[in-house]
Amino acid sequence: MSVSSLFEPLSLRHGKPMPNRLMLAPLTNRQSRPDGAPTDDDEHWLKLLGEGGYGLIHTCAATVLAGGRTFIGQLGIHCDDFLPGLTRLAKAAGAHGALTSVQLHHGGYRVDPELGGIPLPASNGLVSGIGAISVEQIASVRDSFVKAAVRAAEAGFDGVELHGAFGFVLSQFLSPLLNTRNDQYGGDLENRARIVFETINAVRTALGADFQLGIRLSVDRHGLKVEEIRDVVGEIMRQQQVDYIDLALWDSAQRIGQGSKEGRKMLELFTSLPRHGVRLGTAGKIMSASRASELLEEGCDFVLIGRAACIHPDIPRRIAANPHYVVPSLPVSEQFLQAQGLSTPLIDYLKTWPDFVKN
Template sequence: MRGFTVADKTSAYDREDDEVDDETAVENEAAEVAADPEAADSALDDVDADDADDADDADDADSAGRPAGKPKSKRLFKSAKKAVKAESPALFSPISLRGVTARNRVWLPPMDTYSAVARAGKPTPFHYQHYVSRAMGGFGLVCFEATAVAPEGRISPCDLGLWDDDQIAAFQWIVDGVKEAGAVAAIQLNHAGRKGSTGCFSAGYEGGSVPQDDGGWQTVAPSPIAFDNLAAPRELTVDEIHGIVDAFRAAAVRAVNAGFDVIEIHAAHGYLLSEFLDPLTNVRTDEYGGSLENRMRMLVEVVDAVRGAVAPAVPVFVRISATDWAAGGWDLNQTIATARVLKEHGVDLVDVSTGGILPGVAIPVKPNYQVPFSEQVRVKALVPTTAVGLITKPKQADRIVRRGEADAVQIGRAALRDPYWPLRAADKLGLKPSEAPYQPQYIRGAY
């Protein structure tokens, strides 16, 4: 596997921002994430962090040996800052995994849009606009939202799906557009488990289960334990587990046939594979429950199925919740142990997030609050990782890559506000327009 090296410790520093974030909106977003981490699936990254940058730089110097409380020389600080500005930002260095190279480390995470309004799993012109605009905006990798491997694997009736060959063509034109704009096209494959058949803005029943007579379905899970006020799931049989593994395999083949460069398996945020991992939601007594080895069995089988179904040049990622923030539940040590196993089974990158298995847990939401988990998985499992979680500013994102806390940074909610976030970041990190990922048609409007 190429491209996994200790990150460069030098990068450009951000210039003063041209605009100031609305502090009230920022606080509201942080509160929303804390209250409902699952709703922020892959988009947990939106609090202003620039105000903390100088303090972080001071912390770096203190950790390097300066006595605590001793102010650093203003002259020395300016000299160091100028020296670092001469270096290329780590955030805009390319990264290669197997046969795929992303032009930079700024990636768009999978964010549910619940916009397959015909309820047939097929993307629409909205999805074309959504994904291709971010590719044109300079993202190195664009990951399509959670895409169900079976109809009953959808989170909502309006989720994307790849459970049928008839769905492939609806993805192809969008994938082509993403790749023509210079980005790597990735897709996240998912089974929602007990958190399926839920309402959304486009289907109604928000916050609850969609009735079966209005397009909902009986949900399934490792154990018949309901999530909050959602309808109770049915426990899967071993044969049904094998059938879902086969569904992931078939969906991965369809994804490659649609042109996707990367396959990501969703094992986070309390969906089916996450439910199998967590002892709070998996109380089975067969080979899929009990020990960590047993609880990770289905995920490993899915990884083996997908890895075996796609070409060796196709990277396979796994998104995982590093902790579920709940006593007695899934935690960082289990995540690291699982990541080591996944690496042995051909996983090329672990997409590190947290939360989602239980409602109402206390999450210490703040800028970079999930980054330490990414760093620990990267260092202790020796596998590339991504970081997500209230990351919004260019210097903040660059520092994460430069310090080796992750190999790529995912910009979610900030990218919903600004599809061209990478181009603005390139300017603030000192890249010339000719070095930034501009489309040729847009270069005359460069920062």
Template structure:
């Protein structure tokens, strides 16, 4: 079943056995201080066992604490975490999936520090971040490069730059959050400079090692980044050797808007963004956003709307989703419930490890015994 969905593809010389990837999803499973916990390793081992071709480990900070979203954000900014990262990469690869580490600076959304930094001092949920000095920008660019080299040293197959969800790379790109008047602000050419500088330094640090990009195509805010500009940026990424572009929409400030909440309940609600980006680049595109059924995912690839599918909460709710789809047992899938009120997100916002309210009772009991 589904010949397109389960066909192979190659990304910069690395073979993927099918078109399914695990999209990065923060669940608060790292230890306090961002260490690689047993819980985190067990979670990603299970995700790799699902049958997806690539697992993208979420949101590892390049600069703690000012770049960390929370105290449970995984750290890639220190060699003290290197052994843990090696264990994590090995666990994923032992189960037959490629391992990719997403690296990030949270910028104005950093909650592990009382003094967040950003391109400009734009109010964020009641706090004003401090605008970055040029020397600090140079330091952060270097931190991205060091974190990427650390990911390679740990045995990951790829690294992904987190330019989605309204984090620092996206904050520089957005006309809403970047109000600078220097070479990093103003025109699109200037606003994309930070991300391109990061990519250049990262590629120099890792050499022949694939670097992907989590890509914010539309902030879904009236004065925010929109497709007209983001597609131009995608072209530049494609021209500078990016391995793939993983497309998403929205930020923490737009996810809770009533129309976006309703939109996010629809299957493949971000697919149109991925398709719009795919038409202007010549690198593989990953589409995400509630791909609940094999038929929908198959058609998205067959019709040329995307090259790969990113499963996040869909895969977390049921790690056997790929197997059940491949074997024609979709009726047995445990689905992420769009009407649950984003219970998992509320858990992590409170600093608690998340569980899925759609899980069967026996799995819920097992989770609580192991992790609570």
């Protein structure tokens, strides 16, 4: 499959089609104010990306509750006071034709109390001195995702993505290691996935047929079982309430490390599922035009550009101009990143990544 396939439009079940198959992954950038209000750096970053030619651009993970804060400088969408700033972000990201989305996030048991986070563990024993959240609290978390999605629509975004990865609030319920409840939200997979489907259905009901909805899911780590996540993805596709599923693989080429399917490509487990019009894509070390196009050959409908976008924010335009494009070798210098237009807070964050920024 040629690189030109990356620039074919992709229809979605709800709302407008993606202009191309290159989606910006939701990237932590630590640029927002301590209370979560967006800054000029947030707007500038999304403006750069908007000019870069992506088919869909996600914000970084944005808190649906103030107590869900997990990262320094994390964007918030938990407060109506943020709507003017969020509106500017939507315009900046979408000014050149990209679809726009807010990734909705709550850290669950992984929030940072030093940043004002209030842990919400699925089970007893995950956080010292804090017991499992109640059924009433679970309903409140679900409703906070819905309210945040309504704010995203009011701000002018085309959709939202639910963060269901990395052991955060939705993901922790899917994990039999992290979720040892014995009520309707624990036990078998149907119960552990209940909050995920309740949230999907509640957002879809609140926002209607033209609003786009995606979900990011981890497939392993944090106690997740690959076969169970495959079943969850299959059911999400069957119900047809979301537009796309974003698989948060640590490497798009990774293979299953254990079990009956050991050695098989992880991605194959998911691309072989009946999709019912729901689109499927993955992130994970996509550093060249050829690797992006290979993933379409392997069955993805779209690909997510993550770390590479921090090196060249305009990767889609670079691929369009050069089908042999490859991301520059890491590490890169701080001066290089400054020349790409990255802010000081974002560069400082990238310095915490192993072998990304030269000393």
